[in-house]
Amino acid sequence: MSINLFGTDGVRGVANADLSYDLAFRLGRAATKFLGPNICVGRDTRRSGTMLESALTAGIMAEGGMPHCCGIIPTPAVALLTVQNELDGGIVISASHNPPEFNGIKFFSSKGMKLPDALEEEISAWVLSDAAASTQELPTGAGVGHIIKMKDARNLYIEHAVHTVSGNLEGLVVAVDCGHGAACLTTPVALQRLGATVHAINTDYDGMDINVDCGSTHLESLRELVRQTGADVGMAHDGDADRVLFVDADGREIDGDFILAICGSDLAAQGKLKNAEIVSTVMCNLGFTTAMREAGFQVVQTAVGDRYVLERMVQDGAVLGGEQSGHIIFLEHNTTGDGLVTAVQLLSVMKRTGRSLAELAHVMTRFPQVLENVFSESKAELEQCTPLWNAVHTVEAELGDSGRVLVRPSGTEPLVRVMVEAKTHETAQQAVDQLVAVVKRELP
Missing domain, CATH: 3.30.310.50 (Alpha-D-phosphohexomutase, C-terminal domain)
Structure with a gap:
């Protein structure tokens, strides 16, 4: 039986134990061998990130590849920049919503998409083989790769997110919990550029505070920030900012099902919801599927994981899909879950309609x-x-x-x-x- 090192969201484990320096090095070599020489590389704020980045990029260069390094940056930015710069693939070093001691390595194709299962299994087999431990046939001299620093990577991503909406967010007061993660350097800036008044917390990091009692897995601090500031809406990211959850002005949680229902209904009203289809997963709430079908939309459910959502979206030509956890894909704007793009899309609906998030959330009733x-x-x-x-x-x-x-x-x-x-x-x-x-x- 073949072993696939990749779970639903990359190779993941406790850094320097399950996810070792040697494994990261081998995965770097594999990236060059299986994807190509030019690989976009980004990471979140975890303490182990620089260690694993060193190993991963060393592996890429050992095979003659060129790691295009973005530093600390959200996962969707790596997918975006891989496509925009016509690179052979992208890699993010992050364990998403997991505790600080964990880390992960996830691959993107040249199209900014998670790799097919079959390719992941092929890569896994090579990484676990004797060939991955051998230094024979490695390039020398001018054949050895070198690091390319990707200039202005975060700003390019911010500008992309800002330009996914028309108009601005002036008049909206937004509370933001960055979770001590990659969003610290992007989300507050983007919302401010759009004219929103932003109150942000957990915007610093020491590598061991990411996701700890904060962010999208712990909304208590966000609710308190909304209460203290009188914000119209609150939003929280996970460690690599590929997801986002909201709370309304009264602190009620607005998860991915509500986001899909609100944005899907808005896209349909504009004639932009292709085939009247929304792609979700088997984890979506029964209240969501009931409300959407009653509204005349087709809800397609996939296995858990935004990669499977994306595969079905591409297959069906759908433009909107996502997960209850807050991984939302607007395929017109990105090829993976994107917390910032999702945020500006939802906030734009609020601004354009003049309706509060609580009012918009009436589009569905959540089953317990x-x-x-x-x-x-x-x-x-x-x-x-x-x-x-x-x-x-x-x-x-x-x-x-x-x-x-x-x-x-x-x-x-x-x-x-x-x-x-x-x-x-x-x-x-x-x-x-x-x-x-x-x-x-x-x-x-």
């Missing part, structure tokens, strides 16, 4: 949803766990058409995710408790 992550070293055995699937079928029969169940392994962590939606929170919680107990017993 309970999600619990269960630590499991045995998550790989999930598919064959008959007692668990018997329990799932029992719960599904009890819920009928008024709810749904989703149990899946995390693509990046040793977790099994158990999610239930139902008409009431109490019903959903009871169902999750039943299934979690089985997971803990059968998949420790």
